[in-house]
Amino acid sequence: MTTRKYAMRTACLLLVAGLSACAAAGPVLRAAAPSHPEHAGRASEPMSPSPFVVPLDAATLAKLPREPVKASAHGQDLDCEGVALAGLLRATGAVPADPLRGPQLARYLLVTARDGYRAIYSLAELDPSLSDRRVLLVDHCSGKPLDDDDGPLRLIAPGDARPARWVRQVKSITVVAAP
Template identity: 40%
Template sequence: MNSKLLFLAAIPCLIAPAHADAVLRIHDGKEWKELDQAAWDKLPRAELIGKARDGTEKRFSGVPMVEILKFAGAPLGDALRGGEMNRVVLFTAADNYQTVYSLAELDPSFGKQNIILADQVDGKPLDEFEGSRMVVAGDDLRHSRWIRQVKQIILTRATPPAP
């Protein structure tokens, strides 16, 4: 899939999400942070054109994942190296479905970042099924990590079990 990510700079959201009162909980590895609607509206936005589950092309709009990670205080860019390279980002949906990305694959300094936390599709708020926010990974060939109804994000480490 060869989707495109279009940055929209710091343009305020003109269409409120279907669930404007939704607060996104983010754990930075030490403590919980809350990203409320007022803070969400101040973040830079981007659009991503990709194929929805039904195969139709859609224009998704939301916040680039790197901006969410900056809000969380994640190590990015030159700070993401050495012992930080085992960091992962765990997304949990309202129905407790979970998916994970490595922190490096969400950091644009490691490659083309084409993942947003969308709150709109085709210029309209996401519907009840999709929830207030959903992960859209434009370059994923399958939609298994396009997690809908995102309620929390946890920055953690991938650690092997004890021997």
């Protein structure tokens, strides 16, 4: 075999071996070019770490504006007061002050109750620039603090068709990046 043919055959074998190694390693992920002109050229705020546990202490909640909410669950009318969940997320740094975009849209909120009940909300459905959904974290109903059966904190989403994602006895709220 001539030197030139030997060199060509060796190069082909190395190429095939390299391609096989790349295929075994899995797909290569590249940053995609913005598909929409609105996304081009904007600097985004740094994202909070994942998971990010949202502080629910009294001092944090006291700094936020309070809102009333009237809703009905299981045949019971509620007249409650608390803080907007979107406002709490922004105030604690769980989400940026600017409208969500890009990878931030692949995050969700995991709300966990003392008894283990859990519910999920996407951050996109809570962002006021993307949705008019109102979700509140309440601590008072009928002018009194919530009792142990419902409180000390309760999540209420009055726009939901049924209260399946309303969480009583809220223990934690965590922002998580989807895998």
